[in-house]
Amino acid sequence: MVPQRVSLLAQTVDSLRSGIAHRQWIDYLPPERVLCEQMKISRSTLRRAIAKIEEEGLVDAGGSGKRRQILKCPYLDNTAKPTAAHGTKSIVWLTLRAFSEMPSINLRLIAQLQSRLLPHDCSLNVVRVPEKVLQHPDELMKEWLTSFGGDVWILHQMPSEVQRWFYRNQPTACIVGTRSEGVDLASVEVDSAAALQHAVAMLGRHGHQHITLIRQAQHMVGEDQLEQLLYELCAESGKEADVLACSAQSDMLPGEFEKKFSRASAWRSTALICSVPSVALFALTWLQRQQIQVPEQVSIILLRSQPILSYTSPRMAHYMVNEERAVTQILPRLLDLLKSQVCTTSHINLIPDYVAGETVGPARS
Incomplete structure (x- = not known):
């Protein structure tokens, strides 16, 4: 299967989200003329992209000729220690990075998962695994996990030793990233x-x-x-x-x-x-x-x-893999684990799309 190119509109939406997430713009988006020049796109493409992030609640509705005010990004504010309301199932996303250091593409994935889990009475929280726990999972992981009370764990790009520990001791986990050999946990991997x-x-x-x-x-x-x-x-x-x-x-x-x-x-x-x-x-x-x-x-x-x-x-x-595609594959695996502690569909590869860019050309003679 040959990866498909990502549309210019999708790239523009991604660029706007990224700029907002990384505080490239403060309070307001730049004027349309400036954005069009920076991104080398038409005004119609830009307006369609802004309409998309408006639907997502990232900017206000604005008006004709009015600069768009940037609203608070929901996926930049989840820095508190994970807590779950009484009766709410808790899913914990384990990561190697602090939340504030995560790439915006991962933040959007987390935000979409949080939104899709709400109707199922599930919370999703992000926790960085300390270096000493990564180095000594057999000695430290079990005690460290007890402070979070997770029902299901997402292992995001975790090293082999951590994956194997969960496989042996805490199988209600889903790997997001490459699955290690011999680890039979549910997983969603970009191919x-x-x-x-x-x-x-x-x-x-x-x-x-x-x-x-x-x-x-x-x-x-x-x-x-x-x-x-x-x-x-x-x-x-x-x-x-x-x-x-x-x-x-x-x-x-x-x-x-x-x-x-x-x-x-x-x-x-x-x-x-x-x-x-x-x-x-x-x-x-x-x-x-x-x-x-x-x-x-x-x-x-x-x-x-x-x-x-x-x-x-x-x-x-x-x-790249669009985060919506990833969410569509991750969500049912999490719900399976919450319901029966067993995932009926173990592993899936997501074929990434090719974004052409300008860095590939004929070989020099």
Whole structure:
């Protein structure tokens, strides 16, 4: 199945949501003329996008020629310790990040889930797992969880050790992210492998014969599989493959890139596929500072999504899953777990859509 492109309207709505969530604009949206120039869109597209976020309660109704007032974002205010009213079922979203640091695409997903769970008398709260609990789940997880009283747990991009602990001790859990091998919990996963297959095939059609995957050095669930898949895909199609495993620490990235790409011979690679948004953004900036043109000399594709990608120059080609699609798959699994503590549909892959951007072009001769 070939991922479909996301419409310009959907991208515009996403950009507006992201700007509001990240306090890019204070109190009011900029004038329509300014937004149209910034986003390179027509006024009709902008007005349709504003109408959409108006329906979501992010801006007021406004009027002809009136700037839209930004209303309070519901998904930025859930910072209190989780509590549930008497008789209300409690679902706890466990995350590696503080709520205030979560990408806006995740915040919107949480907000939609909260809204869809209300008719079922369910609360959804977000909790960051402390580092010491992540490192020692067998010793600390059980006691730590008791303070939240969750009926069902959502494991968002949790490491293998945490997933295995829940599988052994607390099976009323749903994984949102890549499921570890041997963990038979309900899960909803964005199919990064499908995105990688599509990216390699597309780059091949553009004449790219040497492709580098830039991934995180940490053994995150799914990263090792992507690396192996790249080698297999390139071997099957007669291409060369390479991998750069980067640290998650931003201050170490420059040295790692210099070490990998400082020699001219390293630039046999004409295409980079990045698995992490922060690394993709750094790669784009680093290449531009080295006066390496994107996409004329090197193409870049990101396997995941981040709203800020709409503002890069050139705009980053990437893959994304609409949060509504994700909610549609996550919700029934949560309700199954609440009702019977068993999920009848265990695992599903969501095929991401391809957003073309401006960072992919023909391989240099």
